Amino acid sequence: MAFNEVYYSWHKRVYYFILQKTKSSFIAEEVTQLTFIKCWNYRESLADDLQIESQLFRIARTTLIDFLRKETVYQEKVVHVIDRYTLPVDDLWGKLAEKELQAKLANILKEMPPMRRKVFEMSRFNGMNYQQIAHKLSLSPRTVETHIFQAIKQIKHALGVLISLLAWLSRF
Structure with missing residues (x-):
C-alpha cells in the first residue's frame, strides 16, 4: 500500500525529470519504470531517515546514467564492428x-x-x-x-x- 502511494505521488514527477534530461519520451518511460522497479526491489534497504523523494530521484538519476551508458556502449560496439x-x-x-x-x-x-x-x-x-x-x-x-x-x-x-x-x- 505504501509503494502504491509513492508510485502514484511521484510517477509523473520522475517521468518529467527524466524527460527534461533526455528529451525522449521513450527513454523517460523506460527509466521511470526501471526506477520504480528498483525502488520496489530495494525497498528493504531504503533509508528511513531520508525523504523518499530524495531517494527516488537518486535512484532515477543513477538508473538514467546506467541506461545511457549501456546504450552508448552497445552503439559504440556496433559502430566499431561495422567500421572494422x-x-x-x-x-x-x-x-x-x-x-x-x-x-x-x-x-x-x-x-x-x-x-x-x-x-x-x-x-x-x-x-x-x-x-x-x-x-x-x-x-x-x-x-x-x-x-x-x-x-x-x-x-x-x-x-x-x-x-x-x-x-x-x-x-x-
Missing part, C-alpha cells in the same frame, strides 16, 4: 559486403509491419523529422518515435547476428 568490417568501395570484397548488407537490410525492412517500415523509411531514407512524419501520416510524434525505435531495435537484432559472425571470423 567496412572495406574500401573499390575493393571487390567491400562491394560484395556492401551488397550483402544492403540485401540483408532490405529483407529486414520487408519483415517489418507496414507502418513501422513506412515511418522508418520516411525518417532514414527521406530525411523527414518526427513532426513531419506525424503530420503526414496523422500520427502522434510519440507513435512515430516508437515506430522508429522498434525498427532500429529490429535491425540491430537482425544485424547483430551478422556482426557477431563477422567478429568471430576475424579471429582466424
